[in-house]
Amino acid sequence: MTRPAPDGAASRVSAGRLAGDLDALGRIGRDDDGAVNRVCFTPAEEEAHGLVAGWMEDLGLDVSRDGFGNTVGTRPGRGGSGRAIAIGSHVDSVPRGGNYDGAVGVVGAIEAARALAEEGRVLVHDLRVVCFSAEEGARFGAPCLGSKAALGLLGPDDAQRLEDGRGVTLAEALEARGSSVEALGVADWVEGLDAFVELHIEQGRVLEDARQPIGVVDWIAGNRRLRMTLRGQTDHSGATPMPIRRDALVAAAAVVGDVDRLARRTRGLVGTVGEFTVHPNALTAVPGKVELSVDVRSADVVVQEETIEAVMEAAARHCAARGVDLEVDDVSSVAPVMLPSWLRRSLTDVARRFTPRPRVMTSGAGHDAAIMARRVPAGMVFIPCRGGVSHSPEEWASTDQIALGTQVLTAGVVELDGMLAGAGGRP
Numbered sequence: 001m002t003r004p005a006p007d008g009a010a011s012r013v014s015a016g017r018l019a020g021d022l023d024a025l026g027r028i029g030r031d032d033d034g035a036v037n038r039v040c041f042t043p044a045e046e047e048a049h050g051l052v053a054g055w056m057e058d059l060g061l062d063v064s065r066d067g068f069g070n071t072v073g074t075r076p077g078r079g080g081s082g083r084a085i086a087i088g089s090h091v092d093s094v095p096r097g098g099n100y101d102g103a104v105g106v107v108g109a110i111e112a113a114r115a116l117a118e119e120g121r122v123l124v125h126d127l128r129v130v131c132f133s134a135e136e137g138a139r140f141g142a143p144c145l146g147s148k149a150a151l152g153l154l155g156p157d158d159a160q161r162l163e164d165g166r167g168v169t170l171a172e173a174l175e176a177r178g179s180s181v182e183a184l185g186v187a188d189w190v191e192g193l194d195a196f197v198e199l200h201i202e203q204g205r206v207l208e209d210a211r212q213p214i215g216v217v218d219w220i221a222g223n224r225r226l227r228m229t230l231r232g233q234t235d236h237s238g239a240t241p242m243p244i245r246r247d248a249l250v251a252a253a254a255v256v257g258d259v260d261r262l263a264r265r266t267r268g269l270v271g272t273v274g275e276f277t278v279h280p281n282a283l284t285a286v287p288g289k290v291e292l293s294v295d296v297r298s299a300d301v302v303v304q305e306e307t308i309e310a311v312m313e314a315a316a317r318h319c320a321a322r323g324v325d326l327e328v329d330d331v332s333s334v335a336p337v338m339l340p341s342w343l344r345r346s347l348t349d350v351a352r353r354f355t356p357r358p359r360v361m362t363s364g365a366g367h368d369a370a371i372m373a374r375r376v377p378a379g380m381v382f383i384p385c386r387g388g389v390s391h392s393p394e395e396w397a398s399t400d401q402i403a404l405g406t407q408v409l410t411a412g413v414v415e416l417d418g419m420l421a422g423a424g425g426r427p
Contacts, residue, residue: 010354010411012115015403021107022402025051025091026099035096035393040134040145041069041173048091052131055110059117061129067183068149068174071131074189075113077417079124082192085416086376087112087409088130089198090146090368094138098395100201100385106131108199108406115410124421127413128189130196132368139164140173141225141293142332147371152186159184162331165275194420195343196378198369199409201397205388212359213404214351215382218344219299219362220370221268222336224308226294227275228255229327230319234280234288246323249278249287251315258314259294262307269298269307270364299336299362337370343379346419350412351381354404365390381408 028051029037029044038044049071056063056073063073074084089105109129116127132150137143140162148154159171159181171181202208207215232246256273263271275293294311298304312328319326344360351358361382363370369378383405386396 008411009115009119009121009414010407012118013111013403013406013410015399017114018107018111018402018406019399021055021110022099022103025103025107029093031096033393036093036099037095037097038091038093039095039139040092040136041139041177045092045133046177049131049133052091052106052110056129059110059113061113064189066150066187066189067179067185068146068154068187069133069177069179070146070150070187072189073113073129075117075127077123077125077127079421082126083194083420084126084128084192085123085413085420086128086130086193086196087198087413088132089200090132090135092134092136094136094391096393097391098393100395100397101203101390102135102200104201104383104397104402104405105199108402108409111406112410112413121414123413123417125194125417126192128193130189135368137225137332140170141227143223143334143366144368144371145170147368149184150187150190151371151375153371153374154184156181156184190375193376195416196369196372196376197347197381197409197412197416198367198378199381199383199405200367201385201390201395202382203365203385203388203390205384206361207359207382207384208386208388210359212357213355213384213401214358214408215361216344216348216351216358217339217363217369217380217382218360220337220339220367220380221297221299221362221364222301222304222334223295223297223366224304224333225331226308226312227329227331228292228294228315230290230324231327232288232322232324233286235286237284237286240286245286247286248290248324251318251322251324252276252290252292254318255292255311255315258318259311262310262314263296266298266303266307268300269296269303271296271307271311297364297366301335304336334366334370337373339369339373339379340377343377343416346415347379347381347408347412350415351408353411354408379412381405381412
């Protein structure tokens, strides 16, 4: 890996501190097999936010939590205008996930703030370090709930509609944590933002295969998510003739096959059935009910929507052929996002100070940056992760790569601060 040359505050980034912070965060929610379980609105996620808030306080940041539960630490700038640059990511995980997805961006943002403080550099802009809640869609089906809430894109109706596998609504989860749907709305910390930058592991292996240590994102793929319930008839597996069966599992299996087939038709599009529950799930019973999820993603919104329509048509056809009733819940829809070219160029120019070949690339995974980009110019810096493995206990990125990404983030913030201040706001 190319070693970065000293570059102001970026040269003060400490790989040792980053490793220590990641280790401390990784102990929260870790099970005996090494998997990380910090699902949103659980005690583990709350503990992680508390740890991050403590780091912010140690840095002298002004720490607060908004109405949804996002943790924000602010370091005032010297401009006095109330304009700000935000950096950060999330600390929640999927069930039995890893400790790098999201966490790298949070500890990297904390370390960038430390490096700036150690250099004694005060930006013209306020610097806001953000730790989002509920970025993963694993519990409620919809992704990036914390960033959506911060922008006022998540309302009381959404909180009542979204529920987890146990029937707990997002509204109930908020209330259990001491928040309320009435508190939802544009968060105060979003006001005055001129830019948001997120550091993240790639969650793919493009960078690793190309031996490129830094990626700068141009597009973030969208996603469309459905939950399907197929209801047939539970019957005795020995006494029910094949012609009269209403087997929900046979219909569901055909749906799964079609999701895979339709996703393979178009390059750059992916389709996944990641949740699948069979009732009564007994050896001697014809399955009477199946619940499953469908996740379709693409950087082309037309292709994404055409594929979802094709999936629903195929599901309706398979169910009708077998006398199975179909119920479809449209959980969430996020359009693909092109990040601002001027911000991407700025981050790419900064990355070239540290490596000769930063890669401009598309993100197949969704991120809080995609949501923030609806209101604020947003950028993303990627680092490789081993084998492209993510959402798994095997998720891993080297300390050197994390430190390099944090140096690019730190130098990028300094560059943006000067650029935006000189332009009197956004270019």
